[in-house]
Amino acid sequence: MQIGIVGLPNVGKTTLFNALTRGHAKVERYPFTTIEPNIGVVEVPDERLAKLKELIEAEEVTPATIKFLDIAGLVEGASKGEGLGNRFLAKIREVEAIVHIVRCFSDSNVAHIAPDLAPTRDIEIVNLELALADLEIIEKRREKIKKDPEAREELKLLEGVVESLSKGELPELNEKEREALKGYHLLSLKPTLYVANSGEGEEIPKELKKYRVIGICAKLESELQELPEKERAQFRVEMGIEEMGLERLIRESYRLLGLITFFTLERKKLRAWTLKEGRNVREAAGRIHSDMEKGFIKAEVINYSDLIRIGSLSQAREKGLLRIEGRDCKVREGDIITIKFHLTR
Ligand SMILES: Nc1nc2c(ncn2[C@@H]2O[C@H](COP(=O)(O)OP(=O)(O)O)[C@@H](O)[C@H]2O)c(=O)[nH]1
Numbered sequence: 441m442q443i444g445i446v447g448l449p450n451v452g453k454t455t456l457f458n459a460l461t462r463g464h465a466k467v468e469r470y471p472f473t474t475i476e477p478n479i480g481v482v483e484v485p486d487e488r489l490a491k492l493k494e495l496i497e498a499e500e501v502t503p504a505t506i507k508f509l510d511i512a513g514l515v516e517g518a519s520k521g522e523g524l525g526n527r528f529l530a531k532i533r534e535v536e537a538i539v540h541i542v543r544c545f546s547d548s549n550v551a552h553i554a555p556d557l558a559p560t561r562d563i564e565i566v567n568l569e570l571a572l573a574d575l576e577i578i579e580k581r582r583e584k585i586k587k588d589p590e591a592r593e594e595l596k597l598l599e600g601v602v603e604s605l606s607k608g609e610l611p612e613l614n615e616k617e618r619e620a621l622k623g624y625h626l627l628s629l630k631p632t633l634y635v636a637n638s639g640e641g642e643e644i645p646k647e648l649k650k651y652r653v654i655g656i657c658a659k660l661e662s663e664l665q666e667l668p669e670k671e672r673a674q675f676r677v678e679m680g681i682e683e684m685g686l687e688r689l690i691r692e693s694y695r696l697l698g699l700i701t702f703f704t705l706e707r708k709k710l711r712a713w714t715l716k717e718g719r720n721v722r723e724a725a726g727r728i729h730s731d732m733e734k735g736f737i738k739a740e741v742i743n744y745s746d747l748i749r750i751g752s753l754s755q756a757r758e759k760g761l762l763r764i765e766g767r768d769c770k771v772r773e774g775d776i777i778t779i780k781f782h783l784t785r
């Protein structure tokens with residue numbers, strides 16, 4: 441899964457990215473320092489992994505991961521080539537979701553597009569640039585197919601999208617239309633999570649409540665990530681922080697995309713995987729290896745909570761609690777799955 445981080449310059453994108461990846465991407469007080477996106481792979485925190493590891497004496501544990509792309513700040517006119525323009529936008533066409541960082545901290549040392557804090561205005565500037573970039577793509581396509589009698593339906597669909605985007609609205613699409621538009625990788629249609637980057641201890645501004653939004657203090661998060669694990673844990677206890685902003689961000693991204701986690705266990709190797717909710721065990725097999733999907737025979741399944749309750753895999757097997765499932769069985773959050781398959785080549 442890939443997630444693109446967008447937002448105006450100097451809103452804290454790279455700071456948050458660094459905190460997420462514990463990386464050291466360049467953080468600057470001036471716009472346009474990032475030409476190539478910073479790309480970081482982040483492990484999805486999951487307490488269940490430690491418990492499972494102990495229970496089944498796993499020797500190797502691989503958490504699920506999310507890839508984050510941090511692109512440079514968009515400015516007004518980016519879609520028309522201002523700043524580094526459209527080149528940035530091209531970098532995030534392929535992501536599955538967008539995290540849109542909004543500046544909610546005031547700091548006179550850090551330049552902003554205007555002296556005042558106006559989160560809604562900022563959001564609208566960025567979203568307009570995304571929409572304009574999309575409109576350009578659609579325009580090109582319309583030009584190409586406008587005389588093709590076989591493309592009438594597509595043309596009609598595109599016209600509807602143009603009409604909404606031009607009004608600054610999102611088009612209302614059904615499943616089929618969404619599918620038909622997939623190939624365009626339209627930025628405006630990507631599921632988006634807004635992140636209010638606030639000063640320490642500050643609330644999310646009320647005007648942002650209409651968005652799907654979480655509040656984070658990027659600076660604090662990145663400073664905490666610099667601490668050794670032990671000190672960080674201690675700080676959390678002292679400050680009564682139950683969940684780090686970063687963990688919340690990852691959890692919310694999961695929800696936004698309708699993702700669940702399943703586990704595999706093979707020869708003492710424990711691994712967590714992400715899957716779209718509602719998919720079946722055969723599709724889960726495909727996440728692991730295409731051979732497993734093609735040659736799928738059956739799956740042995742037990743849910744995490746049942747395994748923890750029973751205490752061991754062998755006991756679960758004895759009690760008949762390892763279910764044998766065919767391809768159509770839906771995967772549930774926390775299922776531990778062993779795929780039986782034959783090689784088709
Ligand atoms: N006061 C304050 N400064 C921040 C915060 N987050 C980022 N900054 C500062 O803002 C500047 C720009 O941050 P950066 O992450 O590079 O912004 P980007 O352009 O969106 O990638 C840096 O000097 C950061 O230290 C915050 O929550 N509070």
Ligand SMILES: [Mg+2]
Nearest residue numbers: 453454474512
């Ligand atoms: Mg940056």
